[in-house]
Amino acid sequence: MKILVPVKRVLDYNLKPRVKADGSGVDLANVKLSMNPFDEIAVEEAVRLKEKGVATEIVAVSIGEAKAQETLRTALAMGADRALLVVHEGVAEPLAVAKILKVIAQEEQPGMVILGKQAIDDDANQTGQMLAALLGWPQGTFASKVEVAGDTVNVTREIDGGLETVALTLPAIVTTDLRLNEPRYASLPNIMKAKAKPLAQKTPADYGVDMTPRLTTLNVAEPPARKAGVKVGSVDELVAKLKELGVA
Amino acid sequence: MKTLVLAEHDNTALKDATLSAVTAAAQLGEVHLLVAGSGCDIVAQAAAQIAGVGKVHLADDPAYANALPEAIAPLAARLMADHDAFVAPATTTGKNIAPRVAALLDVMQVSDILSVEGPDSFTRPIYAGNAIATVKTSDAKLVVTVRGTAFAKAAATGGAAAIEPVSGPGETGRARFVSAELDTSSRPELTSAKVIVSGGRGLGSGEQFHALIEPLADKLNAAVGASRAAVDAGYVPNDYQVGQTGKIVAPDVYIAVGISGAIQHLAGMKDSKTIVAINKDEDAPIFGVADIGLVGDLFQIVPELTSKL
Numbered sequence: 001m002k003i004l005v006p007v008k009r010v011l012d013y014n015l016k017p018r019v020k021a022d023g024s025g026v027d028l029a030n031v032k033l034s035m036n037p038f039d040e041i042a043v044e045e046a047v048r049l050k051e052k053g054v055a056t057e058i059v060a061v062s063i064g065e066a067k068a069q070e071t072l073r074t075a076l077a078m079g080a081d082r083a084l085l086v087v088h089e090g091v092a093e094p095l096a097v098a099k100i101l102k103v104i105a106q107e108e109q110p111g112m113v114i115l116g117k118q119a120i121d122d123d124a125n126q127t128g129q130m131l132a133a134l135l136g137w138p139q140g141t142f143a144s145k146v147e148v149a150g151d152t153v154n155v156t157r158e159i160d161g162g163l164e165t166v167a168l169t170l171p172a173i174v175t176t177d178l179r180l181n182e183p184r185y186a187s188l189p190n191i192m193k194a195k196a197k198p199l200a201q202k203t204p205a206d207y208g209v210d211m212t213p214r215l216t217t218l219n220v221a222e223p224p225a226r227k228a229g230v231k232v233g234s235v236d237e238l239v240a241k242l243k244e245l246g247v248a
Numbered sequence: 249m250k251t252l253v254l255a256e257h258d259n260t261a262l263k264d265a266t267l268s269a270v271t272a273a274a275q276l277g278e279v280h281l282l283v284a285g286s287g288c289d290i291v292a293q294a295a296a297q298i299a300g301v302g303k304v305h306l307a308d309d310p311a312y313a314n315a316l317p318e319a320i321a322p323l324a325a326r327l328m329a330d331h332d333a334f335v336a337p338a339t340t341t342g343k344n345i346a347p348r349v350a351a352l353l354d355v356m357q358v359s360d361i362l363s364v365e366g367p368d369s370f371t372r373p374i375y376a377g378n379a380i381a382t383v384k385t386s387d388a389k390l391v392v393t394v395r396g397t398a399f400a401k402a403a404a405t406g407g408a409a410a411i412e413p414v415s416g417p418g419e420t421g422r423a424r425f426v427s428a429e430l431d432t433s434s435r436p437e438l439t440s441a442k443v444i445v446s447g448g449r450g451l452g453s454g455e456q457f458h459a460l461i462e463p464l465a466d467k468l469n470a471a472v473g474a475s476r477a478a479v480d481a482g483y484v485p486n487d488y489q490v491g492q493t494g495k496i497v498a499p500d501v502y503i504a505v506g507i508s509g510a511i512q513h514l515a516g517m518k519d520s521k522t523i524v525a526i527n528k529d530e531d532a533p534i535f536g537v538a539d540i541g542l543v544g545d546l547f548q549i550v551p552e553l554t555s556k557l
Contacts, residue, residue: 016511017375026379094347095356122374123492124359129317129347138318138423141344144486154426158486159340160495161437162430166316169422178476178493179486214356218369219382226518229539231530235552238524241540245522247443247468247501248557 001111001148001170002057003046005080006101007039009064009071010121023219026121035071038116040078041176044183045146046114047079054148057081059108063097065089069199076194077186083199086206091213094122096204098130103207105135110171112153117142117175128175138168142177249277249367252305252327254320254336254345257283257291259313264440265337267298267401272394273335274300274402275364281305281409282327284320284416286313292411299406306411311418314425315341321348323416328353333390339439342393350391357391358383362398376492377515396439397498397519431487438490441471443501446490446517449477450506450527450546457483460550461505467557473497473517475507491516506546509534526550 011017012032020027035043049055060075062068063086072083086100105113118125132139140146140155144163147154148170157164158177186194204211232238242248251273256263266281273279279300283292284307292306305327311319324345328334334349336342338360350357361370362380369384370392438444445465451457457478465472473495474488490497492515502520507513509525509532517523518537525538526546535541542549 011375017378019379026375093356095351095354098351120376120492123376124357125343126347126350126357126359129344130351132317133321133348133351136421138421139344139348142340157340159428160439160487162428162487164314164428165426167424167426172422177486179479214387215358215383215385217381217383220374220379221382223373223377223380223518226523226537228536229523229541231535231541231543233542235542235549235556238526238540238542238549238553239556242501242524242557245501 001055002059002108003049003055004059004061004105004108004110004113005039005042005046005075006061006113006115006127007043007071007075008036008062008116008119009033009068010036010119013037013120019220019222023221025217025220033067035074036116036119038118038176040183041178041180042114042116043075043078043080044181045176048181049148050079059084059110061086061101061104063088063092063100072199073194074186076197076199077191078184082197084202085199086202086204088204088211090211092211093213093215094124094126094130095214096209096211098127098134099209100204100207101131102134103209105131112170112172112174114174114176117177128173132173137171137173139173139175140166140168141175143174144177144179146174146180249332250330251276251279251333251335252324252331253279253281254324254334254342255281255283255291255295256337256339256341257285257288259285259288260290262291262294263339264401265339265396267404268396268399269335269337269394270298270300270402271399272361272364272392273333276333276367276390278302280331282307282324284312284323286310294404296409296411297405297407299403301407301409304409304411305414307414307416309415309418311420315345316420316423316425317345317348318421318423319419320345321352324349325352326416327414328389333392336393338393338395346391346393353389353391355387355389355391356385357393358385359393360395361392362395376512378511395496397496435465436469436471438471438473438495438497441499443468443470444473444497444499445470445503445505446473446475446507447478447483447505448475448507449481451478451483454483460546464550464554467554475510475513477510504534504538505550507534508532509537
């Protein structure tokens with residue numbers, strides 16, 4: 001079975017975002033951009049399924065600026081077989097991305113599409129579910145365990161208050177949560193090999209998708225700051241403070 | 249504007265997150281509730297009593313028993329022919345279903361709203377809450393999910409809405425519910441607790457986490473949370489995780505024990521009314537947001553605190 005893994009290039013996980021003074025957004029000039037961490041988990045899961053003999057081919061896809069090639073090369077170095085970049089400079093909303101992925105899924109006919117549950121820039125948490133709706137496929141979101149048996153995938157999901165398992169008849173959509181796996185670091189030989197793997201480029205127009213955003217960002221601001229309070233010197237003082245708050 | 253609010257429930261009781269979503273929806277217009285489940289009449293009756301609810305749509309069918317999005321999204325999308333906004337709590341259930349409804353309606357969802365700024369504009373957190381965006385939608389219909397801690401809960405009683413049975417396709421497609429493993433402890437749930445005691449990497453091991461954090465939580469009738477570092481280290485399961493990648497909480501009192509205060513953790517708890525931090529490193533970022541801080545060895549402080557409460 002073929003697995004499709006969409007990945008997004010975002011501000012590196014370890015960097016604190018800086019809000020632009022004019023309120024137009026977050027400053028992404030001259031900062032490190034990396035693969036969305038949840039997407040790394042998606043690539044890793046696909047590679048593990050290939051190592052187990054469940055998957056036969058892994059296709060990594062990104063919809064974004066031309067530099068997203070670097071992110072796709074990372075996916076290739078981790079173990080994806082080939083990559084597809086749909087070049088779009090500017091905002092790519094989850095709905096438009098899902099529409100492009102729908103056409104790609106129809107062309108590629110994967111058994112599964114594995115996506116990160118959310119991107120850590122816009123925190124939308126929508127693309128996988130939207131793609132499932134557009135394709136009419138079942139979805140296993142926030143996965144902490146993925147087990148393929150025949151034409152079914154059992155997905156254990158992280159839900160409020162515990163875990164839930166659903167059985168989905170393939171083809172299906174899976175979105176990853178943190179505990180699913182720990183992504184590998186690409187080795188130097190694999191990074192070198194990845195440079196020779198095929199990376200095709202397309203545009204949204206090739207898929208007949210209108211990228212005009214539906215949402216307009218009117219303003220981006222820092223959240224209200226919280227001031228540091230007082231330090232107490234002993235447990236007794238802390239107990240007294242908690243009593244003042246009425247919790248002890 | 250007519251809104252359709254997704255009621256979250258377990259076929260026996262409504263979840264509190266529904267009440268926050270009702271408050272958000274009421275700021276947009278008339279509030280209708282969708283109770284989709286199986287044998288969930290009692291939930292519909294509770295829903296009808298929520299103050300401000302105009303009508304309850306009750307879809308009672310075995311296909312809706314487990315809130316599978318494959319079954320509920322087509323039902324909700326159909327009801328949206330007579331409504332202007334679909335509003336769901338930003339819980340794992342709401343996040344699972346709402347985008348599927350949005351795509352069926354060809355609407356770009358606005359996720360995790362913090363406030364309603366107008367009939368088509370909202371604020372929402374981006375970058376793990378490190379920035380707040382104000383967005384305006386151009387879609388004819390709205391699909392929004394609501395961050396529960398950002399809206400007061402609507403009163404659970406005082407309303408007397410009519411309950412109208414509705415039916416949908418009633419099929420789960422190629423998805424089947426297999427099982428659920430829910431935390432059965434008698435502790436309050438993290439997202440609705442008034443007091444939370446959270447432990448971090450500083451606890452050193454799962455054994456010490458349980459031995460120190462749980463007795464303190466018992467004394468305070470508190471929920472137990474954890475930082476992502478403590479979850480990653482395997483001290484506790486992931487559903488304890490407080491942070492942008494875990495649960496977003498805003499209790500009256502949040503006690504952080506051995507938690508340094510990484511950005512991603514702060515994003516999940518900084519709306520707490522009072523934050524108490526216990527940490528041996530006086531320069532830990534957690535003290536930058538704490539109302540009350542105590543610098544010292546948690547292995548001495550926590551047992552002493554527990555015994556003195």
